[in-house]
Structures are given as structure tokens and as C-alpha cells.
Amino acid sequence: MMQIVINFDDVYDPISVEPGMVSMTFIAPQKDGTEKELLVDIVDLGNPFLHNVYNLGFGPPGGKGSFVGNVRLKDAKRNYQLR
Numbered sequence: 872m873m874q875i876v877i878n879f880d881d882v883y884d885p886i887s888v889e890p891g892m893v894s895m896t897f898i899a900p901q902k903d904g905t906e907k908e909l910l911v912d913i914v915d916l917g918n919p920f921l922h923n924v925y926n927l928g929f930g931p932p933g934g935k936g937s938f939v940g941n942v943r944l945k946d947a948k949r950n951y952q953l954r
Contacts, residue, residue: 896932902945907931910938 883897930938
């Protein structure tokens with residue numbers, strides 16, 4: 872079983888936030904000392920049987936408001952705990 876812990880005291884400051892809080896960008900420090908801009912999108916699935924269910928996706932901006940989701944990044948703050 873995977874346990875997910877969210878620390879709301881250790882967050883990234885947004886660079887930009889779209890109206891309605893559906894998209895935002897932020898800078899994520901990487902383990903190699905570089906920084907990467909990341910785009911977060913929150914989309915309502917629009918399924919009539921799953922009300923208020925959203926898809927949250929993020930990755931480097933890919934142009935035209937989308938992100939590249941198949942990129943491996945080594946975030947400096949990543950801390951996974953698998954149990």
C-alpha cells in the first residue's frame with residue numbers, strides 16, 4: 872500500500888494562476904541544482920456518473936496551454952514513502 876503525505880507548510884509559490892484556479896505554473900528546484908517551470912492543470916472529468924471528479928496533471932509547459940507529461944524530473948523536494 873502506498874501512503875501519500877501532503878505537507879501544506881512546504882509549498883511552491885505560483886508564478887501564474889489562471890482564473891478559476893484551473894491552471895497554474897511554478898518553479899521546481901531539481902536535484903542537480905537547476906530549476907524547471909512546471910504547469911499544473913485541473914480538469915473536471917465531465918462524467919455524469921462521477922460528479923465533482925477532477926484530473927490533476929502536471930509537467931513542463933508544452934505550448935498552447937498544455938504540458939509534457941512523459942518527462943522524468945528529479946525534484947529536489949520529492950520524498951516518496953512506499954510501504
